[in-house]
Amino acid sequence: MLKTPTIVLNVKTYAEATGVKALEIAQLMNKISDEIGASMAIAVQATDISRCVAEVKIPVFAEHIDPIVPGSHTGWTLPESVRDAGAVGTLINHSEHRLKLADIDFCVTRAKELNLDHIVCTNNISTSKAAAALSPNFIAVEPPELIGGDISVTTADPGIVSGSVKTVKDVDKNIKVLCGAGVKNGKDVGKAIELGAEGVLLASGIVKAKDKESVIRDLASGL
Amino acid sequence: MLKTPTIVLNVKTYAEATGVKALEIAQLMNKISDEIGASMAIAVQATDISRCVAEVKIPVFAEHIDPIVPGSHTGWTLPESVRDAGAVGTLINHSEHRLKLADIDFCVTRAKELNLDHIVCTNNISTSKAAAALSPNFIAVEPPELIGGDISVTTADPGIVSGSVKTVKDVDKNIKVLCGAGVKNGKDVGKAIELGAEGVLLASGIVKAKDKESVIRDLASGL
Amino acid sequence: MLKTPTIVLNVKTYAEATGVKALEIAQLMNKISDEIGASMAIAVQATDISRCVAEVKIPVFAEHIDPIVPGSHTGWTLPESVRDAGAVGTLINHSEHRLKLADIDFCVTRAKELNLDHIVCTNNISTSKAAAALSPNFIAVEPPELIGGDISVTTADPGIVSGSVKTVKDVDKNIKVLCGAGVKNGKDVGKAIELGAEGVLLASGIVKAKDKESVIRDLASGL
Amino acid sequence: MLKTPTIVLNVKTYAEATGVKALEIAQLMNKISDEIGASMAIAVQATDISRCVAEVKIPVFAEHIDPIVPGSHTGWTLPESVRDAGAVGTLINHSEHRLKLADIDFCVTRAKELNLDHIVCTNNISTSKAAAALSPNFIAVEPPELIGGDISVTTADPGIVSGSVKTVKDVDKNIKVLCGAGVKNGKDVGKAIELGAEGVLLASGIVKAKDKESVIRDLASGL
Numbered sequence: 001m002l003k004t005p006t007i008v009l010n011v012k013t014y015a016e017a018t019g020v021k022a023l024e025i026a027q028l029m030n031k032i033s034d035e036i037g038a039s040m041a042i043a044v045q046a047t048d049i050s051r052c053v054a055e056v057k058i059p060v061f062a063e064h065i066d067p068i069v070p071g072s073h074t075g076w077t078l079p080e081s082v083r084d085a086g087a088v089g090t091l092i093n094h095s096e097h098r099l100k101l102a103d104i105d106f107c108v109t110r111a112k113e114l115n116l117d118h119i120v121c122t123n124n125i126s127t128s129k130a131a132a133a134l135s136p137n138f139i140a141v142e143p144p145e146l147i148g149g150d151i152s153v154t155t156a157d158p159g160i161v162s163g164s165v166k167t168v169k170d171v172d173k174n175i176k177v178l179c180g181a182g183v184k185n186g187k188d189v190g191k192a193i194e195l196g197a198e199g200v201l202l203a204s205g206i207v208k209a210k211d212k213e214s215v216i217r218d219l220a221s222g223l
Numbered sequence: 224m225l226k227t228p229t230i231v232l233n234v235k236t237y238a239e240a241t242g243v244k245a246l247e248i249a250q251l252m253n254k255i256s257d258e259i260g261a262s263m264a265i266a267v268q269a270t271d272i273s274r275c276v277a278e279v280k281i282p283v284f285a286e287h288i289d290p291i292v293p294g295s296h297t298g299w300t301l302p303e304s305v306r307d308a309g310a311v312g313t314l315i316n317h318s319e320h321r322l323k324l325a326d327i328d329f330c331v332t333r334a335k336e337l338n339l340d341h342i343v344c345t346n347n348i349s350t351s352k353a354a355a356a357l358s359p360n361f362i363a364v365e366p367p368e369l370i371g372g373d374i375s376v377t378t379a380d381p382g383i384v385s386g387s388v389k390t391v392k393d394v395d396k397n398i399k400v401l402c403g404a405g406v407k408n409g410k411d412v413g414k415a416i417e418l419g420a421e422g423v424l425l426a427s428g429i430v431k432a433k434d435k436e437s438v439i440r441d442l443a444s445g446l
Numbered sequence: 447m448l449k450t451p452t453i454v455l456n457v458k459t460y461a462e463a464t465g466v467k468a469l470e471i472a473q474l475m476n477k478i479s480d481e482i483g484a485s486m487a488i489a490v491q492a493t494d495i496s497r498c499v500a501e502v503k504i505p506v507f508a509e510h511i512d513p514i515v516p517g518s519h520t521g522w523t524l525p526e527s528v529r530d531a532g533a534v535g536t537l538i539n540h541s542e543h544r545l546k547l548a549d550i551d552f553c554v555t556r557a558k559e560l561n562l563d564h565i566v567c568t569n570n571i572s573t574s575k576a577a578a579a580l581s582p583n584f585i586a587v588e589p590p591e592l593i594g595g596d597i598s599v600t601t602a603d604p605g606i607v608s609g610s611v612k613t614v615k616d617v618d619k620n621i622k623v624l625c626g627a628g629v630k631n632g633k634d635v636g637k638a639i640e641l642g643a644e645g646v647l648l649a650s651g652i653v654k655a656k657d658k659e660s661v662i663r664d665l666a667s668g669l
Numbered sequence: 670m671l672k673t674p675t676i677v678l679n680v681k682t683y684a685e686a687t688g689v690k691a692l693e694i695a696q697l698m699n700k701i702s703d704e705i706g707a708s709m710a711i712a713v714q715a716t717d718i719s720r721c722v723a724e725v726k727i728p729v730f731a732e733h734i735d736p737i738v739p740g741s742h743t744g745w746t747l748p749e750s751v752r753d754a755g756a757v758g759t760l761i762n763h764s765e766h767r768l769k770l771a772d773i774d775f776c777v778t779r780a781k782e783l784n785l786d787h788i789v790c791t792n793n794i795s796t797s798k799a800a801a802a803l804s805p806n807f808i809a810v811e812p813p814e815l816i817g818g819d820i821s822v823t824t825a826d827p828g829i830v831s832g833s834v835k836t837v838k839d840v841d842k843n844i845k846v847l848c849g850a851g852v853k854n855g856k857d858v859g860k861a862i863e864l865g866a867e868g869v870l871l872a873s874g875i876v877k878a879k880d881k882e883s884v885i886r887d888l889a890s891g892l
Contacts, residue, residue, distance in 0.1 A: 010297055012294070012295050012296060012297050013291060013293055013294060013295075013296040013297075013299060013301040013304065014293055014294065014295075015293035015294075015303070018293065018301065018303060018304050018307055019304065019307035019308065020307075045269070045300075045301065045304050046268070046269035046270045046300070047269045047270070047272055047273065047300075047304045047305060047307070047308040048273075048304070048308070049270055050270065050271075050273060050274055051273055062298070063297045063298035064297065064298025064299075068236060070236055070237060070238035070241065071235070071236060071237065071238075072235050072236075072237075072319055072370070072371055072426070072427075073235060073236045073319055073320075074233055074235050074236075074286045074287060074314065074317040074318070074319040074320050074426075075269075075285070075286035075287025075300070075314065075317060075319070075320040076236060076287075076319075076320065077268075077269070077270075077298070078236040078241065078268065080238070080241060081236065081241050081242065081268050081270045081271070082270055084241055084242035084243075084270070085242065085270040085271070091297065091298065093546075093547065094297040094298060095297070096295055096296055096297040096298070096299075097296075097297050097298040097299065098546040098547070098548055098549075099546060099547070100539075100544040100545060100546055100547070101539065101544070101545070101546070101547045101550055101568075101573055101576060101577070102544055102568075102569050102573055103544075104547055104576075105569075105570070105572050105573050105576070122547075122548075123548050123551075124551070126551050126579060126580055126581075127547055127548055127551050127580075129579035129580075130547060130550075130551070130576040130577070130579040130580055131547070131576070132579070133572060133575035133576040133578070133579055133617075134572055134573075134575075134576055135572075147295070148295055171579075203295070203297075204295075316769075316770065321769040321770070321771055321772075322769060322770070323762075323767040323768060323769055323770070324762065324767070324768070324769070324770045324773055324791075324796055324799060324800070325767055325791075325792050325796055326767075327770055328792075328793070328795050328796050328799070345770075345771075346771050346774075347774070349774050349802060349803055349804075350770055350771055350774050350803075352802035352803075353770060353773075353774070353799040353800070353802035353803055354770070354799070355802070356795060356798035356799040356801070356802055356840075357795055357796075357798075357799055358795075394802075456743055458740070458741050458742060458743050459737060459739055459740060459741075459742040459743075459745060459747040459750065460739060460740065460741075461739035461740075461749070464739065464747065464749060464750050464753055465750065465753035465754065466753075491715070491746075491747065491750050492714070492715035492716045492746070493715045493716070493718055493719065493746075493750045493751055493753070493754040494719075494750070494754070495716055496716065496717075496719060496720055497719055508744075509743045509744035510743060510744025510745075514682060516682055516683060516684035516687065517681070517682060517683065517684075518681050518682075518683075518765055518816070518817055518872070518873075519681060519682045519765055519766075520679060520681050520682075520732045520733065520760065520763040520764070520765040520766050520872075521715075521731070521732035521733025521746070521760065521763060521765070521766040522682060522733075522765075522766065523714075523715070523716075523744070524682040524687065524714065526684070526687060527682065527687050527688065527714050527716045527717070528716060530687055530688035530689075530716070531688065531716040531717070537743065537744065540743040540744060541743070542741055542742055542743040542744070542745075543742075543743050543744040543745065593741070594741055649741070649743075650741075
């Protein structure tokens with residue numbers, strides 16, 4: 001399982017992180033992770049999983065899986081296929097790709113059966129508690145209104161982080177809790193850990209940075 | 224552009240066509256296409272595009288693209304990404320992955336801008352006519368109730384094929400029309416051509432076959 | 447709040463329960479409820495709420511609310527509007543109308559703020575537990591594969607009923623638990639109560655019955 | 670069929686047009702329509718159809734119908750039900766409630782079979798042409814980016830109106846074309862007619878107006 005504390009990068013469908021550019025970011029994280037021993041993972045587009053897996057040792061995640069089993073499901077993302085391409089984990093129910101409750105349950109179950117790590121994203125304390133009822137590996141709480149913004153969730157709404165940690169651990173203490181939205185630097189990461197989170201999930205903070213290496217090193221300094 | 228008459232295989236998310244098995248089918252089609260000079264293309268899962276593209280010369284398609292531009296769209300299929308992975312075309316609006324009308328329009332426009340061949344799937348003559356209004360490369364008419372079944376659309380409902388061909392060509396004679404659903408052998412392909420179609424779109428007929436090579440050769444004999 | 451034990455009828459969009467026919471069923475339930483003092487409620491289509499409310503005293507529910515606030519949402523079901531039409535409660539996340547987790551949370555919150563009773567439907571024990579985390583009034587567990595069928599959930603899968611009751615009460619003992627799927631007669635209702643449920647949610651058992659009055663009386667005998 | 674030229678008001682789910690307030694606006698339009706002989710229709714929420722129909726003579730429309738037939742479809746909007754409640758027409762595929770192409774086709778077919786007028790909303794010339802292929806009664810072209818704004822489509826993008834009219838009439842001259850987005854006064858309505866449209870579809874221009882009567886009279890002056 002993904003070691004904690006950790007930094008998980010979601011590259012979304014940013015032009016700056018598609019194809020060879022996704023690979024370059026993965027390689028940069030791989031180098032730094034290797035150097036300083038920090039746990040880092042990267043979630044990439046389905047098209048880019050196999051290329052990244054072939055070149056880096058850090059865990060490569062899918063950004064999404066669909067609630068399906070093998071069969072007639074043209075163009076959907078089969079959990080078996082992301083694992084087959086080499087992904088060791090997946091995001092589930094990201095703010096930009098919400099799922100129905102029964103489908104989150106289905107995806108968590110499939111991920112467990114396929115030995116895929118799985119980070120279920122939530123938007124507040126009550127949905128974090130609901131997600132905890134499904135006993136996933138990880139829950140990442142991210143207030144949607146702060147995603148992609150300039151102020152870290154750890155500054156704008158520290159209570160949602162500490163509250164989610166407490167609530168989730170009360171349901172099942174084995175679930176790891178991450179937080180995300182607006183996370184940009186090592187100080188934000190440090191604050192997340194201080195609030196009880198076991199890592200962060202971020203995207204634009206790295207993907208949109210001019211000097212990605214400095215940003216990643218700074219983020220890692222907060223672990 | 225994909226040469227016609229053609230056979231387009233959609234491998235869906237069948238276990239028999241995921242990962243290395245998708246590649247094996249692509250290689251088989253590549254070998255036969257090379258040998259007999261028939262036009263064939265394969266649409267594979269997003270995770271498998273780059274692996275297939277690296278090994279075969281036949282056109283590799285995506286099974287789907289989402290109506291998005293680069294940006295914050297976690298886990299969706301970016302048109303640029305399937306092209307970047309090496310796909311030269313895509314299905315749009317497959318029966319198992321229907322899109323809103325405005326989104327089909329958006330995807331067709333993006334596919335054109337990215338020089339991706341694009342096959343818009345439809346379910347009857349009137350939606351074929353509507354799709355034709357968007358001037359895509361290809362329209363593939365497939366009655367949903369016959370998909371995956373044992374009787375070819377060319378036998379069960381030949382009028383939907385000839386009717387779609389006529390209606391589409393009346394709107395824009397440059398659009399190529401394929402048909403699909405239940406297509407299993409060379410006779411079905413021959414009948415499709417006879418009805419005015421410029422090829423077939425099929426899935427289980429090949430994917431579920433025990434002797435895939437014989438089936439592909441038989442299908443190709445109908446071109 | 448809806449008194450328990452209770453029988454909640456969901457008339458769906460059955461032809462046999464649209465318009466004046468919905469009203470006739472509501473009147474029948476009203477008469478029997480009045481006569482024997484049993485708690486019964488009816489969930490009707492949005493178009494039929496005001497007509498039923500005007501004629502019966504039993505609680506009238508909406509079948510669904512959408513996760514919206516007043517504004518630009520053409521054709522969606524505003525929680526305020528069903529209340530304004532006279533509904534005193536609503537189903538949320540029915541098997542035929544599933545919602546995203548964040549939207550269930552939103553709808554439960556809106557229902558509480560508007561003093562609408564709300565029955566969150568779930569499909570198994572783990573989603574019942576997840577729904578319980580949101581502290582709704584009611585949870586109704588219904589295995590989708592048994593809905594509309596001939597065998598009552600209380601016979602086909604009694605463990606899902608008792609398990610949901612136990613799990614939900616462990617999270618929040620104030621939440622009332624109903625069960626549904628295949629419920630047809632008083633014996634099924636009695637078994638539901640015996641398994642710890644505080645009532646049943648049903649549809650075709652009444653709507654498709656030739657002699658609705660007998661069926662309702664029989665069901666009520668099991669309370 | 671709804672007479673043209675016409676003004677169609679869509680009240681959406683605005684607080685200012687829910688329940689008795691929807692009825693008050695309908696009555697105001699009814700009074701003015703009666704006085705000056707102008708064709709006007711009002712599309713209201715499903716919950717409000719029967720109440721409006723009981724009190725006004727102008728045509729009452731639904732804001733939406735779902736692509737279903739009577740049966741097990743909890744909480745969806747059955748075409749039969751809006752007609753049964755007294756609606757004589759419906760919007761289909763509004764910008765805020767887009768449908769899949771095959772579902773627009775299905776809804777148009779159902780509306781015709783049920784003798785419901787139906788206004789298919791589109792977002793540009795190419796989707797207007799596609800919608801025309803389905804031969805609906807009415808097409809209303811509304812650029813989504815102008816909806817709810819201060820500048821009328823007739824000023825901001827007159828070419829989309831005249832272009833849609835021409836394209837639609839080329840496909841089927843019996844289809845009536847409306848336009849909408851930002852329409853606020855009689856001058857906008859006059860310009861719409863001048864561009865070839867047979868009326869307008871609007872919402873906030875009336876619903877959000879302080880003096881609704883003056884606005885309606887002014888709009889009608891442009892017919």
